[in-house]
Structure formats: structure tokens, C-alpha cells
Amino acid sequence: MYLRSLHLKHFRNYQAQSIEFTAAKTILIGNNAQGKSNLLEAVELLSSLKSHRTSRDRDLILDGELFSQVGGQLEKDTGSIELAMTLRQNGRRTVALNSISLRRQLDFLGTLNMVQFSSLDLDLVRGGPDQRRQWLDALLIQLEPIYAYVLQQYNQVLRQRNALLKAIQKSAAHPPHSSSSELALWDAQLAIAGSRVIRRRARVLDRLVPFARSWHQTISGSTEVLEIRYASNVTADEDTPEALQQAFLEKIQQRSLPEHYQGTTLVGPHRDEVDFTINQTPARQYGSQGQQRTLVLALKLAELKLIEDVIGEPPLLLLDDVLAELDLNRQNQLLDAIQDRFQTLITSTHLGSFDAQWINSAQILEVKAGTLLEQESF
Amino acid sequence: MALVEAKLQVGYCSVCGHLSAEPVCDICRAPNRDSKTICIVADSRDVIALEKTREYRGKYHVLGGLISPIDGIGPEQLSIQQLVRRVSQQKVEEAILAISPSVEGETTTLYVGHLLKPFTRVTRIAFGLPMGGDLEYADEVTLARALEGRRDLE
Ligand SMILES: Nc1ncnc2c1ncn2[C@@H]1O[C@H](COP(=O)(O)OP(=O)(O)O)[C@@H](O)[C@H]1O
Ligand SMILES: [Mg+2]
Ligand SMILES: [Zn+2]
Numbered sequence: 314m315y316l317r318s319l320h321l322k323h324f325r326n327y328q329a330q331s332i333e334f335t336a337a338k339t340i341l342i343g344n345n346a347q348g349k350s351n352l353l354e355a356v357e358l359l360s361s362l363k364s365h366r367t368s369r370d371r372d373l374i375l376d377g378e379l380f381s382q383v384g385g386q387l388e389k390d391t392g393s394i395e396l397a398m399t400l401r402q403n404g405r406r407t408v409a410l411n412s413i414s415l416r417r418q419l420d421f422l423g424t425l426n427m428v429q430f431s432s433l434d435l436d437l438v439r440g441g442p443d444q445r446r447q448w449l450d451a452l453l454i455q456l457e458p459i460y461a462y463v464l465q466q467y468n469q470v471l472r473q474r475n476a477l478l479k480a481i482q483k484s485a486a487h488p489p490h491s492s493s494s495e496l497a498l499w500d501a502q503l504a505i506a507g508s509r510v511i512r513r514r515a516r517v518l519d520r521l522v523p524f525a526r527s528w529h530q531t532i533s534g535s536t537e538v539l540e541i542r543y544a545s546n547v548t549a550d551e552d553t554p555e556a557l558q559q560a561f562l563e564k565i566q567q568r569s570l571p572e573h574y575q576g577t578t579l580v581g582p583h584r585d586e587v588d589f590t591i592n593q594t595p596a597r598q599y600g601s602q603g604q605q606r607t608l609v610l611a612l613k614l615a616e617l618k619l620i621e622d623v624i625g626e627p628p629l630l631l632l633d634d635v636l637a638e639l640d641l642n643r644q645n646q647l648l649d650a651i652q653d654r655f656q657t658l659i660t661s662t663h664l665g666s667f668d669a670q671w672i673n674s675a676q677i678l679e680v681k682a683g684t685l686l687e688q689e690s691f
Numbered sequence: 692m693a694l695v696e697a698k699l700q701v702g703y704c705s706v707c708g709h710l711s712a713e714p715v716c717d718i719c720r721a722p723n724r725d726s727k728t729i730c731i732v733a734d735s736r737d738v739i740a741l742e743k744t745r746e747y748r749g750k751y752h753v754l755g756g757l758i759s760p761i762d763g764i765g766p767e768q769l770s771i772q773q774l775v776r777r778v779s780q781q782k783v784e785e786a787i788l789a790i791s792p793s794v795e796g797e798t799t800t801l802y803v804g805h806l807l808k809p810f811t812r813v814t815r816i817a818f819g820l821p822m823g824g825d826l827e828y829a830d831e832v833t834l835a836r837a838l839e840g841r842r843d844l845e
Binding site: 466469470472473474476477479480492494495498499501502506 | 795
């Protein structure tokens with residue numbers, strides 16, 4: 314797919330800016346705090362309805378303004394799609410496809426597909442389990458937009474169940490008569506929604522692993538064996554929803570005492586982990602920053618391939634500040650992998666650290682205080 | 692806003708919990724309505740939406756909300772006991788749960804359903820209403836179809 318243009322109004326530090334993307338690679342060059350990442354963030358929003366930097370729409374609206382608009386023209390094999398989104402200082406955001414506004418935001422998801430890669434992504438290996446869960450969830454939403462709904466349901470059940478556990482804890486001396494049967498209902502809901510989350514996460518990882526492994530071998534040029542596993546705190550012998558739900562309920566029973574004591578839900582996919590191991594050693598402990606970077610690069614390339622496989626056309630690639638951090642060898646691996654097939658938006662503070670191949674035929678835009686200037690191609 | 696004002700002036704039916712100027716509402720008093728069928732909804736707005744379909748000729752029971760621990764609403768805060776009394780003491784042949792399929796709606800449906808099952812046949816509206824939407828927003832045709840396609844609560 315190809316994002317032909319992007320339109321920003323009152324978005325972050327952009328007053329009003331339209332951008333035509335005229336090459337498979339666009340390099341956004343500029344000093345810090347000029348609006349490079351903001352621009353990628355706008356694309357992220359059009360893809361996922363989410364920003365990894367904030368969950369509040371008002372942060373995205375230019376200071377002093379009441380609303381913000383982000384739009385774009387996307388070319389897909391199935392035709393051209395106009396994406397539009399309005400964010401409001403007070404009120405709900407609205408989204409539209411081809412000028413038809415959608416009642417369910419869910420229907421907007423899965424239109425623009427992309428893979429993001431920023432220098433922060435080393436946290437995928439080094440950070441806490443929540444980082445890996447978020448990464449997996451974001452990938453899943455792109456591949457199966459209904460998963461956004463599945464996950465939202467689970468989180469809502471979780472919030473409700475936690476509130477009930479807290480209430481029961483407070484009234485510990487005299488629990489209301491109905492509270493145990495009420496809790497049992499939430500247990501059942503948690504097991505149903507939670508099992509859906511677990512099964513979908515495990516399934517998408519299974520599909521990603523072969524790609525990640527082969528990229529990892531290619532990039533590291535070695536015979537190291539990468540292993541990726543969805544490590545759930547609920548497991549069943551049999552791979553059916555019923556078996557998993559049953560195991561889930563049993564686990565809740567087992568943990569009911571500590572749960573009551575702590576007043577919070579201790580069982581479920583909100584506590585799951587994704588294990589990366591290299592030669593049977595947890596990747597977090599394994600090797601240098603360079604090796605961890607190799608792993609993250611392999612994961613990102615695997616995401617690109619998996620999305621392309623599932624969706625049937627190549628997604629966009631957003632590289633935020635990360636290219637300059639890769640050594641020339643890894644830069645070239647990445648370049649080989651994407652060629653001109655994947656539209657790529659690249660941010661950097663300077664061009665010096667790129668291999669000339671990146672710059673050849675790329676569109677170069679200078680970003681300065683929320684405005685863009687087209688540069689002569691080198 | 693209009694509804695809130697109406698509530699203040701009008702009050703509730705002592706039988707079904709629907710908004711009413713009289714102690715017992717028009718629907719509960721109507722002699723030509725089938726009192727063997729009770730449709731259970733969260734809110735008076737849902738009664739109004741269902742009445743618009745003109746498909747339903749039974750009675751209602753308004754719970755006054757949904758079970759939601761986050762908002763401090765447990766079964767005791769809803770008119771569930773009154774409902775169980777009504778269903779167990781009268782010859783109710785079918786209780787239809789018409790509650791939105793949100794997480795809270797689902798929990799309330801299951802909770803109420805289990806309590807009513809010993810006394811009557813319990814069915815529920817058989818399809819997903821618009822995601823995240825209330826009954827109020829479902830159009831009349833969809834609601835009417837939902838009523839036709841109701842199924843027994845498992
Ligand atoms: N809502 C907003 N209104 C105005 N300016 C904003 C808003 N949000 C962020 N900014 C500004 O955007 C700049 C950061 O842009 P960013 O794209 O992250 O920089 P970089 O070019 O380094 O990637 C900062 O100067 C910040 O003050
Ligand atoms: Mg930046
Ligand atoms: Zn009444």
C-alpha cells in the first residue's frame with residue numbers, strides 16, 4: 314500500500330500542512346523538537362487510532378486550538394481510500410473513510426497497515442512484560458481488527474472484577490450476601506474474554522516466529538537459535554477455547570486467597586509474558602546491545618513480512634531516529650529487505666550516517682518548527 | 692435532559708419501575724397486554740425504544756441500571772428482588788432479557804437469568820446490537836427482528 318498524501322491541521326506543532334509523498338522512501342530531516350516524530354505519530358493514528366506517546370487527544374491538538382484534523386490518501390490494491398480523523402478538545406473523536414463517517418471506530422482499523430521501529434524499541438527486549446504485550450496487541454489489531462474489541466472487553470471485565478474484589482475486601486467483615494455469586498459471574502466473564510486474548514496472542518506469535526527466526530539468522534550471520542514463546546499464566550493441555558476457559562477458572566480458584574488478600578486480579582493475560590531466548594538464554598541477559606538490536610530488527614522485519622502475508626500487500630515502515638543507530642551492515646540488511654516494495658518514512662537529525670543507497674532516489678523533506686520544506690534530491 | 696426532568700416530575704411505576712405519572716404505569720394497567728410475558732430492560736429509555744417497534748405486547752421490568760462494581764452498582768442497587776418476586780408469584784411464562792451486550796449488560800443478563808430460571812422460561816434477544824450502543828440507538832426494524840429471533844438463555 315502507498316500513502317500518497319498526509320494532511321495535518323492543528324496537529325501537535327503543525328498549524329496546517331499537506332505532504333505529498335513522491336518516492337518509496339521519504340527522509341524527514343531536522344533538528345530535535347521540530348515535528349519529525351509528530352508526523353510519524355499522525356500516520357500511526359491513521360493506522361491504529363492510537364499514539365504510543367499519549368492516550369489523551371488533547372495532547373495531540375495544537376496548543377490553543379479546539380480541534381485537530383488528520384487525513385490521508387491511501388492507495389491500496391483494492392482502490393484508493395481517503396482516511397480522515399477529527400480530534401476534539403472537548404468531545405469524542407470522529408473518523409471517516411471516503412468521507413463516510415463511521416459509527417464504530419473499530420471499522421477504521423486495519424485500513425492503513427504499518428510497522429514502527431524507533432530507538433525505543435530496544436525496550437521490547439529489555440523492558441518489562443507490558444512492553445511486549447503492547448507490541449503483540451498492536452500487531453494483532455492490525456491483522457485482526459476485531460481483536461481491538463476482544464481486548465477492550467477483557468480490559469473492561471478486568472476493571473470491573475478488580476473493583477468488585479476491592480469492594481469485597483473493604484466489606485471483609487460482612488461480605489454482602491450476593492457478592493460471591495456476583496464474583497463467580499465476573500470469573501466466568503474473565504475466563505471467556507481472557508481465553509480469547511490468550512489464544513489470539515499465541516496464534517499470532519506462532520505465525521511470526523518462522524519469519525523472525527530466519528531474519529535473525531540472516532542478520533546475525535550465525536547459527537544462533539532464536540526462540541519466541543507466548544508464556545501465559547494460564548495453560549491448558551488441549552488447544553480448545555473450552556479447555557482454556559476451564560483451566561482459567563481452575564487457576565482463579567487456586568489463586569482466590571491471594572486475590573482476595575490483594576484485592577486485585579492475579580490470573581489472566583494482563584500478566585502474561587513473551588519469552589525471547591537465544592540459544593536457550595533469555596535475550597534480555599544475552600549479549601550486547603548490538604545483539605539485542607539485531608533481535609529487534611529481526612522482529613520488525615518479521616512483522617513486515619507477516620503483515621504483508623496476511624493483508625496481501627506491503628505495509629508502511631516508519632523508522633523514527635533508528636536508522637542512524639544501526640551500523641552499516643544492519644542498515645544494508647534492512648535496505649535489502651525493504652527494497653522499494655515497502656513505503657518507508659525515515660526521520661533523522663542528519664543525513665551523514667546513512668549509506669548513500671538510502672538517500673538515492675529518496676524524497677527528502679526538511680522539518681522545521683512544524684513546517685516542511687522539500688529539498689533537492691541528492 | 693428531557694428524560695431527567697421527566698423523571699423528577701413523574702416518578703416510577705411501583706410494579707415495573709418504568710417512568711410513570713401514576714403509581715402504576717399505562718403499560719402495567721393495560722388490560723389487553725399479555726402479562727405472561729415480561730421483557731427485562733436496564734432503563735426506561737429501552738422501554739420507549741421497544742414500544743416504538745409495536746411488536747411487543749407483553750409487560751416490562753426496568754432494572755434501573757446494570758451491574759457495575761466500578762460505579763458501585765451491585766445487584767442490590769437494582770430492582771432485581773422485585774423482579775424475582777414478580778416472576779415467582781405471577782404466572783409468567785417467559786422472561787425476555789433485552790439488555791445491551793456490553794460487559795456489564797452480559798453480566799447482568801447472566802445474573803438475572805440464573806435467578807429467574809427456576810420460575811420461568813428465560814430468553815434473551817438473540818443478536819448483537821450495535822457494538823457499544825444502547826438499545827435506544829438500535830433502529831426499530833433491528834429491534835423488531837431481535838425480538839423475533841430471541842433464544843433461550845443457556
Ligand atoms: N499539542 C501541541 N501543541 C504545540 N506544540 C506541540 C504539541 N505537542 C508537541 N508539540 C511540540 O512538538 C515538538 C516535538 O516534536 P517531535 O516531532 O517530537 O520532535 P522531533 O522532530 O525531535 O521528532 C516540541 O517542540 C513540542 O513542544
Ligand atoms: Mg523525534
Ligand atoms: Zn409499570
